Amino acid sequence: MSSPKEPRDLSSKHQLLSLVEANPFISQQDLADQLGLSRSAVAGHLAQLTKEGRILGRAYVLPQRQPIVCLGGTNLDRKLRGLGELQMGSSNPARQHESPGGVARNIAENLARLGLPVHFLTAVGRDAAGQALLAQLQALGVDCAGCLQAADAPTGSYTAVLDPRGELLIALADMALTDRLDPMFLRQTAPHRAAARWVVADLNLSRQTLDELRAEARVRGQSLLLVAVSEPKMAHLGEDLRGVELLVLNRGELQALTGRKLGSESALRAAWRQLREAGLKRLVMSDGARGLRFSEGDEFATMAPPDLDPRSVREVTGAGDAMTAGIAAALHRDPDDLRAACALGLKLAALTLQSDATVSEALSPALLAPPV
Known part of the structure; x- marks a missing residue:
């Protein structure tokens, strides 16, 4: 009574x-x-x-104003694009473009350019590159409090060699500093993630760090989005996917994770069922020029990419990160509509394909406006 x-x-x-x-x-x-x-x-x-979770923290942060926390790698991207067909074992004329990079960093910048509140946690050196990378994000409104700044190691680098059409031939990455984003770093920066509704982390993080992030998401009731970075690093994920709201990867990474050949529709559906049984709630697989696949209940649905004139494509670096950022941005607004989130992700990827920069400067809050 x-x-x-x-x-x-x-x-x-x-x-x-x-x-x-x-x-x-x-x-x-x-x-x-x-x-x-x-x-x-x-x-x-x-x-x-x-x-009750209806307000958050000292400043009484309301749920719709919660930041998206991005956690993972930061580096300086150097892209060398051949001016003619490349000859191995020989010097080739090329054009160079340099820009900020790193999967989690790229996602954070995409989200900031969309006008969303973003908190970024990463590791950089106390060198000119590291300070410039943090300053560039802060100028876009990204909160970088809590980032590790190492005096004894250089900021990471990623060097990509592209053919004249902009397709990636080989990439060399020095991401050793990311190893310092360990469980102790997570515990030290836990207050910076406390107000987040979504935490987006890349698989540059170690197995131990990812295990702790999953446990933290379960305890706090937060949505954890994990994004793959390469086939070899799928081993960082482990077999227990409880606590992961969404995993974003490509076909090769899904094959590496599940140990299945994915040449048929039945194999793709079986791969999704396997991950679902391991505790994963939702899955998105980018599929190159074919668009993407996404989980919809028991099914693994298909979504075609927007029409794009091949002559407008500059190069592919950063398109996958833009897609992930678009998905995260849409789910931040409506966590139940993965189909709409994938549509926004493909739209952002198309804009990035038409840019020389890893993150397109054409992004703006207007892209989040609902269709009229």
Whole structure:
């Protein structure tokens, strides 16, 4: 049986939540004055609302303003594109383009250019490259508090060799610094992830780090999106996928993870069932010029890419990261509609294919506007 006090308490909590929504930085004393309550009563209501997940943290962060936390690699991208057919074992004329890179870093920049709140956690050197990479993200509004800055190691690098059509021939990556994003780093930066609804991490992270992230997501009720970086690093993921809301990878990476040849529809569906039984909730597989595949219940649905004039394609680096960012951005707004998220992901990938930069400067908040 309800006590007479409960309806009044419920009304006060609703009024308090409305005031916080109007001004997330309002003080407890101002709340008490406007509601005609004692400050201790306000503190009690705030504690209860925080426990319920309806507000978050000291500044009373509301769920729709929660940041997306990106965690993983950062490096300097150097792309060398041959001006003619490349001859192995010989010097080849090429054009060079240099830009910020790293899977998690690229996703963070894409999200920031879409106007979303982003917190980025990574490791860089205390060298010119590392400081420039952090400064560039901060200028876009990305919160980089908590990033590891090493005095004894250089910032990571990624060098890609492309053919005249922009297709990747070989890439060389020095990502040793990412190994320092270990479980101890996770524990030290745990407060920076506390307010997040989505955590996006790349598989440059170690097996131990990913295990801890999955456990943290389960305890906190957060959505963890993992994105693959290469076939060899699929071994970082392990067999227990409980705590992973969404995994994004390509066909080769899915084959490496499941140990299956994926040349048929039945094999693809079996691969999805295998990962689902391991605890994975949802799956997206990019499939090159064929678009992508995504889980839809028991099925593994297909989505074709947007029509794109082949002559407009500059090169492929960063397109997969843009796709992942588009998916994360859409799910941040509507966590249940994976189909719409994939459509936005393909749209962002197409824009990136038409750019020399790893992250297209054509991205803007307008891309998140619902269709008229």
